Amino acid sequence: MAQAKTQSLDSAETDKVQTTPEPAVLNGAELLIRTLEDIDVDTIFGYPGGAVLPIYDALFDVHDINHVLIRHEQAGTHAADGYARATGKPGVVLVTSGPGGTNTVTGIATAAMDSIPMVVFTGQVPTDLIGNDAFQEADIVGITRPITKHNYLVKDVNNLEQVIREAFHVATSGRPGPVLVDLPKDMLNTECHYSGLKKISIPSYKPTKEGHSTQIAKAAKLLSEAEKPLIYAGGGAVLGEAWEELTAMAERLNIPVTTTLMGLGGFPESKPQSVGMLGMHGTYYANMAMTECDVLLAVGARFDDRVTGRLDGFSPHSKKIHIDIDPSNIGKNVPVDIPIVGDVKKVLPAIDQQTTKPEIDDWWDTIHKWKREHPLKVPESEDTIKPQLMIEKISEYTNGEAIVVTDVGQHQMWAAQHYTYNYPRSFLSSGGLGTMGYGFPAALGAAFGCPDRPVVCITGDGGFQMTVYELATAVEYEVPLKIAIMNNQCLGMVRQWQELFFDKRYSHSILKKGNPDFVKLAESYGAVGLRATNPKEMDEVLEQAMNINDRPVVMDFQVEEHENCYPMVPAGAALNEMVEGDE
Structure with a gap:
């Protein structure tokens, strides 16, 4: 950073001089990091690549921003999404060009459907190569236009600071949503002045706050x-x-x-x-x-x-x-x-x-x-774990105070029905897009955002396998996340619909033969793996898991395979035409 500009004066006049700092001269990558620090960004979920290496170099000596090295860009966007839902602050993602950017699409669409504030920074090939099918080039602005609240392609480094601040303003104001900023590599290496803008005003964007x-x-x-x-x-x-x-x-x-x-x-x-x-x-x-x-x-x-x-x-x-x-x-x-x-x-x-x-x-x-x-029903069984009881037990062992993050399917609905939610920002789930694979990385993001609150990921054996690789991230950063797998050895909600509406023709919804041993899988990453096959073991597993605070715990709850989620309003029915049980 440039030093404050001063001039030599007689000592008698020195106390009258007010020094004026010169604008700092930085390259685009340094300006990006400086601006993020200035607007109090504390966490970035990212994965490096050639087009964003100048940014990663600028991050090397930065201590005020925690960069979380995720294992896949889609999981990075889900983690930023979970962070945003749990904290109320915008999630931030940093990925490289081409496949790095395209891998974020599902996570961006998930955030867009649920109005989640997020800013995604993608690398791009140098401006003189855009449109030439250069190595790792993709029109990420065009690809994401339908699923972002707004997006930017930076073509003049002198506009970069304004663009960054606008991106956060747009993402967090009015109806929140994801914003993408595409950064050509030459913009990151070009020098510019950092002005420290404070007030952002967009004349064409003025959300109404006061009701008529x-x-x-x-x-x-x-x-x-x-x-x-x-x-x-x-x-x-x-x-x-x-x-x-x-x-x-x-x-x-x-x-x-x-x-x-x-x-x-x-x-x-x-x-x-x-x-x-x-x-x-x-x-x-x-x-x-x-x-x-x-x-x-x-x-x-x-x-x-x-x-x-x-x-x-x-x-x-x-x-x-x-x-x-x-x-x-x-x-x-x-x-x-x-x-x-x-x-x-x-x-x-x-x-x-x-x-x-x-x-x-x-x-x-x-x-x-x-x-x-017509109360919500919790079936009883001494021999098998009923999914509804599993959720109630998790609520009991966390005193109803956890941030509960779910994947998508039967377990999602049971978690919504049978955990008691008394606090805001305590239930995180992909509601609009219904993204399988969302739960675990979103829970990881919530844990980074709220380290003082217990976080429990309730997931299915199908959804967990879609983003299981983020166990490496959870282990590396010693995140004491609790992952509860509702293992019914099938795609539960798909199987339920096939049972009810397709004459029990279970076409490609049974996972029994292909499922891994989740305990051994967890241990292979360095996490703790626990298993419960009956209600007594479920209590033992939950008690043990809640006392582990230095690494993630994967709990494999082998639940009743054919249990269905009720009440249920069949497709095409009215709300008062719900079905309350298998009978």
Whole structure:
């Protein structure tokens, strides 16, 4: 860094001089790292390659940024995603050009579907070779345009600092999402000035935060007069950090709250107002409350198909209020009566202040009756491990305080149903894209972001094998991550659908012959491997695992192979047409 510029003066005049620092002269790679330090980036998930070696050289002497060497670029994006969901800060990824960039695509799409803030830096061939099919060249900007909130190709190193700061601003403001910055190698080696920009303003990008006062008044009036109100909280309640406002409103007005898969933890499930998760594998009482309510307040939710079921049967009796910071989400899937564009953290208190507590004792009597008559079921067995019991035991051994990260499938739904979520940013899962292989690396990212909280990855034997190689990363960095494999020796949700809708024709969904010995596999990486085949061993394994704090633990829980996940709303059915069991 250049020294402050001074001039020689008589000693009597020295105390009057105010020195003006010259802008630092850095190359593009050094400027990137300097800017990341300046905006308080503390963790990068990356994998080096030729096009980004100048950046890795600039990182060599940097101590304020923890670079995590992942083993595959897709896992790096999932790790950054998990870090972002757990901390609320943007995840950062650094990869090389060509296959390095293309390997991030699934992780970027996963983050985009769930509105997760992430900035991905990709290397690129020098600008004079772009378009010439140079070695490890790929048009990553074109490839990722549909799955990023915005992306950049840097063609002038003098714009690099502005681009970096804009990327983080866009990724974290409004409706969050992933942003990609493509960095040609010559831009990393070219010198430029670092100015230390502080304020970023993009005239064409001004997300609306304050809700319209007239719409807020209409919403408050509707809620005050409701006889069967329901609050439907989605991932926006968590991403918008509105959990305190949501809880305060629900408690004061005594209105029942249901959450989506992405909204779990946004409202404490131990509160009497909670009716649990709704949707395809939601609780009976949540789905029935959605079907029978007369006023529905949707908070940061997008009415996706796994929540609505058949659209013409979705909440047919309700007037609908929809709060969302993204105007394109409102009315996209379901028509609403009162749209409110704004930040849920700001809009909810405004509605709450103008709402009179509704008289809804009869409504609560109905909900309590549904809860008594249709509880979530935990089958009992002395000989085999039931998946539902496995989740409840994990909740017990972690006191319900862990960050739970899942892969995708039956185990994901059981984890959503049977673990009690009382804290925000405690349930991380690929909701929109449904990415198998997400769980383990995302849990790794969460563990780096929240080292003081226990992190448990609940995964299946299919999904775990998609990104198992990140055990090397977990062992290298001594991450005390707990990995619970729900091992039913099949692709559980695929098998369940084949059983129910394809006459038990199990086409390529059985993994029994090809599965590894997960205990030996864990040990080969230097992790701890444990196995349980019955309920007694399950308790022993969990107790042992929770006392290991210097490396990852892989727990192979061999569960009932043919257990199905219920309740379940069949494809094409309405929410109130759910199936509650094999009978």
